[in-house]
Amino acid sequence: MAVEPNKTLTRLDLRFGNIDWKKAMVKQYELEQDRRVWRIFLNGYAKNGFVVFDEETLPREELLKALEELEPEIKGERKLTVGELIESSYSWNNVLGQSG
Amino acid sequence: MAEVVGEVPSGEKEFAESTKRIRDIVEFPEISEEEFKEMLKTASRGYGGDLPHRTYSLCPETRRVVPALVWEKDGKVWITKKCPEGMITDLYYESVETYNRFKKWLWGRKELYSANVENSGVNCPFDCGMCARHRSHTNLLNIVLTNRCNLSCWYCFFYAKEGQPIYEPTLEQIRMMLRNAKKEYPIGANAVQFTGGEPTLRDDLIEILRMAKEEGYDHVQLNTDGIKLAFEPELVKKIREAGTNTLYLSYDGMTPQTNWKNHWEIPLIFENVRKAGGPGIVLVPTTIRNVNDHELGAIINFGLNHLDIVRGVNFQPLSQVGRVPKKERQRFRITIPGAIKRIEEQTNGVISMDDWYPIPIAGHIARFFEAFAGKRYYMTSHFACGAATYVFLDRENKRVVPIPRFIDVDGFVEFLDEKAEEIEQWGSMGKLKKLKLGAEIFLKFKSFYDEKYAPKGLDVLGLIKNAFVHGTYDALGKFHEKTLFIGMMHFMDEYNYDVERVERCVIHYAMPDGRIVPFCTFNVIPELYRDKVQAQFSYTWEEWKALHPDWEYKKDKYVRTKEFVEKMRNSEVYRRTYIDIVDYFGTKGV
Numbered sequence: 195m196a197v198e199p200n201k202t203l204t205r206l207d208l209r210f211g212n213i214d215w216k217k218a219m220v221k222q223y224e225l226e227q228d229r230r231v232w233r234i235f236l237n238g239y240a241k242n243g244f245v246v247f248d249e250e251t252l253p254r255e256e257l258l259k260a261l262e263e264l265e266p267e268i269k270g271e272r273k274l275t276v277g278e279l280i281e282s283s284y285s286w287n288n289v290l291g292q293s294g
Numbered sequence: 295m296a297e298v299v300g301e302v303p304s305g306e307k308e309f310a311e312s313t314k315r316i317r318d319i320v321e322f323p324e325i326s327e328e329e330f331k332e333m334l335k336t337a338s339r340g341y342g343g344d345l346p347h348r349t350y351s352l353c354p355e356t357r358r359v360v361p362a363l364v365w366e367k368d369g370k371v372w373i374t375k376k377c378p379e380g381m382i383t384d385l386y387y388e389s390v391e392t393y394n395r396f397k398k399w400l401w402g403r404k405e406l407y408s409a410n411v412e413n414s415g416v417n418c419p420f421d422c423g424m425c426a427r428h429r430s431h432t433n434l435l436n437i438v439l440t441n442r443c444n445l446s447c448w449y450c451f452f453y454a455k456e457g458q459p460i461y462e463p464t465l466e467q468i469r470m471m472l473r474n475a476k477k478e479y480p481i482g483a484n485a486v487q488f489t490g491g492e493p494t495l496r497d498d499l500i501e502i503l504r505m506a507k508e509e510g511y512d513h514v515q516l517n518t519d520g521i522k523l524a525f526e527p528e529l530v531k532k533i534r535e536a537g538t539n540t541l542y543l544s545y546d547g548m549t550p551q552t553n554w555k556n557h558w559e560i561p562l563i564f565e566n567v568r569k570a571g572g573p574g575i576v577l578v579p580t581t582i583r584n585v586n587d588h589e590l591g592a593i594i595n596f597g598l599n600h601l602d603i604v605r606g607v608n609f610q611p612l613s614q615v616g617r618v619p620k621k622e623r624q625r626f627r628i629t630i631p632g633a634i635k636r637i638e639e640q641t642n643g644v645i646s647m648d649d650w651y652p653i654p655i656a657g658h659i660a661r662f663f664e665a666f667a668g669k670r671y672y673m674t675s676h677f678a679c680g681a682a683t684y685v686f687l688d689r690e691n692k693r694v695v696p697i698p699r700f701i702d703v704d705g706f707v708e709f710l711d712e713k714a715e716e717i718e719q720w721g722s723m724g725k726l727k728k729l730k731l732g733a734e735i736f737l738k739f740k741s742f743y744d745e746k747y748a749p750k751g752l753d754v755l756g757l758i759k760n761a762f763v764h765g766t767y768d769a770l771g772k773f774h775e776k777t778l779f780i781g782m783m784h785f786m787d788e789y790n791y792d793v794e795r796v797e798r799c800v801i802h803y804a805m806p807d808g809r810i811v812p813f814c815t816f817n818v819i820p821e822l823y824r825d826k827v828q829a830q831f832s833y834t835w836e837e838w839k840a841l842h843p844d845w846e847y848k849k850d851k852y853v854r855t856k857e858f859v860e861k862m863r864n865s866e867v868y869r870r871t872y873i874d875i876v877d878y879f880g881t882k883g884v
Contacts (some may be wrong), residue, residue: 197830219417223357226420227821229830232807235413235421244412276807280470283808285408285477290426 199277203232204249206257207242211265214238218264225260228252232279236264246279297550299856306448308554312585319624320583322383323367325374330381334363341676341794342400345371345390352419352818353377354617354788359419364792366390373790384623384789387678389631392647396681399707401657401674401798406431408479410809419796420822422811424478430674432483432810433800434515435475437468439502440491441828444521444852445555451616452824453491456847459832461491463806467831468502471804472509478810481670483802485513487542494522494529495850503536515540516573521852523566524559531570538573540605545577547586548596548872558854558862561871567603574605576779582612583628590633591640591879597778598687598694599875606779609633613785615818623789630681630782637780641694641879645685645780649696653680653800655707662710665717666731666762676795682781687878688749694878700748709738732762752776786814806831 210218218238225245226234230252236243247257258266274282281287298307325333337348351362355377362375364386371387387393406428415427441461443453454460463471475483486506493499493516506514516533520543523530533541545560547553556563567575579586579593590609597604611628631647638646656673663669686695697703713735717723723731739758748754786795791814799812805827816823833841862868 215416219359219420222417223420223822227826229826232830233411235411235417237414237416239416280806280808283410283474285410285424285474285479285482285810288409289479290407290409 207270350793352791392631396652399655401654439493460838461828487515489517507537517542520563524562527566530566552586561867576606608781662714676798680783686749702742706742
């Protein structure tokens, strides 16, 4: 396996000054193709989003440069491992509410 | 044409040969940008709206999500979108009548209340998955076990070529993926398909199959070309003993040209499955206009002749993924109504277009069973994604009878819907009330059942009585032994992409990064899903070789020899499988 579960990733929570749904979608698609980006969500309606990426191979300056046109502002950041990212994705950790 | 032998089958020459003779092409209608804009303004919105209908699609070039119009012209349904590089139209459904008949059975309610990503779905289909917006729980979970393959199909970009990274999830990762889908809320996955590459190349396959059963999957399916199973009878036995229910077996046609993958090996596969007493086989023909669409009836007839081991035929109209020129799309595009129309023609009307129902009709039946028996399992894909029917074989009279010929399916399902609504209002149901209701349904069922047309030797009334009055489903096993499931599942490509379909997808892939992704995003947008994530989790060639010092790339590959083909051609088993078979549709000599 190429990736160790204890590999460290960085999560940046962002606020955008210049974004709409179209720009968000285009930029999300563009960055999402990059293998160094593990998760990304840019919300053009709420004007916020996050990127989980491998800072060892993708310097944050490069990431922020790619996001520049959306005028990003870092609102929070934390480290997490690949294992933690996977665990946070489990269905039982993301129950949305009672079904009808 | 002469057989291609002495090399790893790739299908390239056979395909070139097949496509020399074009029988018909699809003429896409012209629509101007002004007309498109005008129609878009007044088009219906929201799932199930009348035509013209507004949805979203994907631009094949720029991968932008763009507004799209699903509309009717000349009795056919088309999808048109305005991409940055121009207008693109493709065929959506070859019959507006079938489209509208299927639409009647759509399922609107959301059935999934868990997610695997924080993305809300506003950027669908780039937010997968599952996101909070997705509406259907996993009906069939796909897990890719390897990208190694014993064939070298010319059109496949997925299998590992020599020197390329190898994707092969660990047992721990596979267990995680199984568990993740099983724990979807409120209804977990219950069926899993192991796929590849060629999954039988994994040495630990049996362990994986057992693991799926351990994790509570009732239905375990192996998607295979069957080559290894032709030559390793012991492997078939082990696969069955491990609990595999179904071999989802590639089977594209009746000749070595249309079915270049395993035409010569099929007789041996069938014999080995017979000897092992299973698993049941579902034949899977990828259906392509001008290539094998003239053989659909013959494939069903073939399945009926091997009903002791063949449980179904599931046609998959070609998905033209990637950048495909218009001319090619016009030559090869076929949709569900087109395929079922050909089946009607090629079975002499025995299986007609009206015998087919869309997948979400199962949602209506499921609603009743949830209310009546507390069992929850909703197959609620988009109405245009798939269709199915069952046909019974009356061996005595050499007659093939589709279910709708002796059961008023529409009437019975509408009745079950009404009953479900009634039960839901009761709040709770005691044993006596349940028994009374079961008896009422059984009695009422008789009015939807026409014994005169029912196949002999099948106790339909007994089966219904057991299910509704006694709550036992054992008789269903007998039902399956005498029936052939015929299905149709049209996976999308960039040209007919409909985001409303993706949101309701029920066939998903589990990925080792914890996400679960709809089939038509996993495969149509591989740069975000399949290829990207598998690259993240792959072994480099060097890592793989170091871990498997005895492994050789060439050993994985299958070479079909001239001697083998000659031996098969003259064999008794070949004759039994292909030649000495009954023509149930009376098409020979017509």
